Amino acid sequence: MKFDFKKAKRAQEILKKKLSLKPLGKVKLIAGCDLTFLNPYKTPTLGIGAFVVLSYPSLEVIEYAYEILEIKVPYIPSFLAFREIPLLIKTFRKLKNKPDIVIVDGHGIAHPRKLGIAAHFGIVEKVPTIGCAKKPLYGNFKEPCEKKGCYEEIYDPKTKEILGYVLRTKNNVKPIYISPGNLITLTDTLSFMQTLKGKYRIPEPTRLAHNYLQTLRKGYNSQ
């Protein structure tokens, strides 16, 4: 089945109208999520998604959840949400502890139509989100200095507005790209990410969700 670019683009433009970049409230629970395939060889379309809920700011694990779903939509840059969101939502709705904010793999408003997967997910689930990507997708920026904590703004090449930040989370290691998803301001996005005391490049909630998936996948493939 082919991907309908026109419909997808239209859906993004309609959803974008519901985007709300307002100040973030108090956060007690934070969640990270991730998604991969169960077995790329045997069942190349079976995706597995995971969420990890942590206390904030202590970052102790409160809950793990996972779900499995058939994924048929291909990966197309700037349309990632259509591929990954059904599984993310299915998994998110299993959570007993609803987080006050979710960190999503991918961009928020740092996207050609200001509706990256983090913004898309935040609108659909009515939850504050931050997009955290490992690679740039859209926008201009300068390379931040090599020290942990250094950052630079990501600018929209057309409107010149700030869309997010390139943040160095570890000395001499590639930076990450963060931008507001929904129900959070641009500056809250930066300050919140700066409060996540992390030892690694990837923020702890995302890293734990990723590790959890690897464990689940090995379990399924070895029995």
Place this chain on the structure above:
DNA sequence: GCGACAG
């Protein structure tokens, strides 16, 4: 037309 292009 060409290159770039989250996961």
Place this chain on the structure above:
DNA sequence: ATCTTGTCGC
């Protein structure tokens, strides 16, 4: 994203 161990460098 995924196939994959050790290895080089800070």
